[in-house]
Amino acid sequence: MATTTAAVTLTSDLLSDAMSVSASTTCMKAGTTADGLDQMEYGYVDLPTGDEYDLVASTPTASKGSKLYLKNHSTDETYYVAVTQNAQAIGRLYGGDWMFIPADFHDAAADIAITANGGTNKICYALFHEGTVLVTT
């Protein structure tokens, strides 16, 4: 099986005591420890302002253990991309920010969409999944 690990470390001096939180997971298919996510889409795009775009063109299998990494490589701190799913606002990724979220794709409308603000944003993404519903031409 493919083995993909995702690790995070959060550090901060916000609190009186220095904080450091770490976690690591092996990206598995839904509900199993025997088989890892074995498919990936990876891309880097310039995202112009004005329109909302679906980040993932295909439709990964619904309600699985898919994981989405997204980073805004813009260097202007005022630039951001708004991230939505199925028209529900989730959050903003400003220049330099990244996110790593589970992606349910629970039905055909549950696309992850992004909209650039401030100027053309540079976006890197990776989707780890266990299958897609391909769109016929």
Next chain:
Amino acid sequence: MATTTATITLASTDLISDELSLTTTATLTAAGSSTGLTGTSGLGRKKLASGHAAYTLFDGDDYTADKAHKLYLKNTSTIAAEYFEIIVNSEQIGRIYAGDWAFIPWMANASTNDIKIDPSADDMVLEYMLFTDD
């Protein structure tokens, strides 16, 4: 100014022919500025007992809208089939299975945009921390 950083490493030696090794660090700053985030919930744990249902972890009403809040979540379960469904308002974002974690930007752009978690089984424990932008 407080400095909070978030570092992710994605690695695999056998997913594709070339080795995958990606590491990046973000310094968490307020929306549209280089000033560090100034608030946090601190690291917490929540056990959801029997009769579970979608539980409101953070209420959109309690946070300034359209900001650069960041949320860390981890499913501490060791049972592979157990997951938390993460929900914003009523939209199912995704599932974090046993051992999985997530790091999510949150706009809190409407009072209804609560962060909710729905465990798949009783007595599951979630670890969480919110970094807030005002």
